[in-house]
Amino acid sequence: MYGKPLPVVDQAGRPAATHQKDASFEFLTTRIDDLVGWARKFSLFPYPFVTACCAMEFMAVSGSQYDTDRFGAALPRFSPRQADLLMVVGTVTQKQAPVLLKVYEQMCEPKWVMAFGVCASTGGFYQNYASLPGIDRIIPVDIYVPGCPPRPEMVIDGIMRLQEKIANSRHPLINERV
Amino acid sequence: MATSTLFERIRQHVPSSEAEPAAPVRCAGVVHQVLVLELDAAALVSTVTRLKTEFGFDLFLDVTAVDWPSHPQRFEVVYHFYSTTDKVRIRLKTRVTEADPSVDSLTALYGSAGYMERECHDMYGISFRGNPDLRPILLYEGFVGYPLRKDYPKQQEQPLVPYRPPQSALVR
Numbered sequence: 001m002y003g004k005p006l007p008v009v010d011q012a013g014r015p016a017a018t019h020q021k022d023a024s025f026e027f028l029t030t031r032i033d034d035l036v037g038w039a040r041k042f043s044l045f046p047y048p049f050v051t052a053c054c055a056m057e058f059m060a061v062s063g064s065q066y067d068t069d070r071f072g073a074a075l076p077r078f079s080p081r082q083a084d085l086l087m088v089v090g091t092v093t094q095k096q097a098p099v100l101l102k103v104y105e106q107m108c109e110p111k112w113v114m115a116f117g118v119c120a121s122t123g124g125f126y127q128n129y130a131s132l133p134g135i136d137r138i139i140p141v142d143i144y145v146p147g148c149p150p151r152p153e154m155v156i157d158g159i160m161r162l163q164e165k166i167a168n169s170r171h172p173l174i175n176e177r178v
Numbered sequence: 179m180a181t182s183t184l185f186e187r188i189r190q191h192v193p194s195s196e197a198e199p200a201a202p203v204r205c206a207g208v209v210h211q212v213l214v215l216e217l218d219a220a221a222l223v224s225t226v227t228r229l230k231t232e233f234g235f236d237l238f239l240d241v242t243a244v245d246w247p248s249h250p251q252r253f254e255v256v257y258h259f260y261s262t263t264d265k266v267r268i269r270l271k272t273r274v275t276e277a278d279p280s281v282d283s284l285t286a287l288y289g290s291a292g293y294m295e296r297e298c299h300d301m302y303g304i305s306f307r308g309n310p311d312l313r314p315i316l317l318y319e320g321f322v323g324y325p326l327r328k329d330y331p332k333q334q335e336q337p338l339v340p341y342r343p344p345q346s347a348l349v350r
Binding site: 094095097098101127128129130132133136137138139140 | 316317318321325330332333334335336337338339341342
């Protein structure tokens with residue numbers, strides 16, 4: 001039966017008048033970067049690398065009150081291989097730095113990184129033997145959300161700016177030269 | 179009140195630090211409802227054994243150290259014990275030198291002392307004779323120095339992952 005159109009009949013069983021296709025919206029043109037960027041910016045799967053007290057704020061902003069799911073960025077993937085947004089939430093110590101680097105390297109391209117909170121952004125008020133002074137010392141960071149902890153509005157603003165960045169960037173496809 | 183009676187019983191065995199500053203175990207009074215004993219490092223295990231068996235201090239709370247850089251005996255190792263029957267605490271202070279910062283381990287008396295001695299060894303470099311496992315617990319292998327000593331540079335970092343050169347957020 002596949003591929004063979006069913007006969008369209010009217011109530012009396014006679015062949016019905018065939019549907020006239022309207023040519024005005026058969027196709028539209030766009031650039032592939034815009035299309036892929038549009039698709040990618042609304043399907044951010046975050047990997048929450050949650051280490052410290054900012055986790056509470058992360059839960060609040062993921063919950064129904066602020067609801068980052070409105071931006072397509074709420075479904076956490078607890079495997080870095082399925083995620084494309086690494087959210088580093090909280091202080092990262094020097095001892096954790098190799099773990100963070102490994103998580104980042106395990107993520108598939110395309111991937112983005114958000115530094116959530118001032119400790120992940122710059123080390124914050126920790127400036128000592130134990131803590132990493134900002135995760136950008138070891139991995140590239142796309143968006144910084146400072147604050148101790150950041151307000152949920154700041155996080156949402158950060159997500160929206162990241163979406164803007166994704167939408168406006170190049171999205172080379174497989175085997176395409178950058 | 180149980181606090182004072184237990185402390186009085188202990189004080190009967192220990193001279194005060196003003197009266198006999200050279201005694202191996204001295205009592206420095208009650209501070210914040212904690213009885214403070216100062217003792218020589220050699221008298222540590224015997225004193226703690228007695229406190230545990232005779233006076234019922236059955237819970238090992240903590241061991242830490244205090245760094246006094248100008249003092250001839252640079253490190254003060256501080257122990258806290260708790261009696262779950264009398265609900266009181268006792269504090270033991272002993273001094274070690276920078277050249278030989280070692281005291282006897284209490285792991286034979288309190289199993290929980292193992293981890294706390296490891297941490298103290300991490301942070302201050304106090305070595306506990308008899309502790310079978312003094313690997314780093316909060317720090318990592320390869321960390322040089324003892325970060326809570328006063329002469330450790332405050333902002334000295336020892337990164338495990340080499341840092342990237344500083345660059346703009348716009349560069350990936």
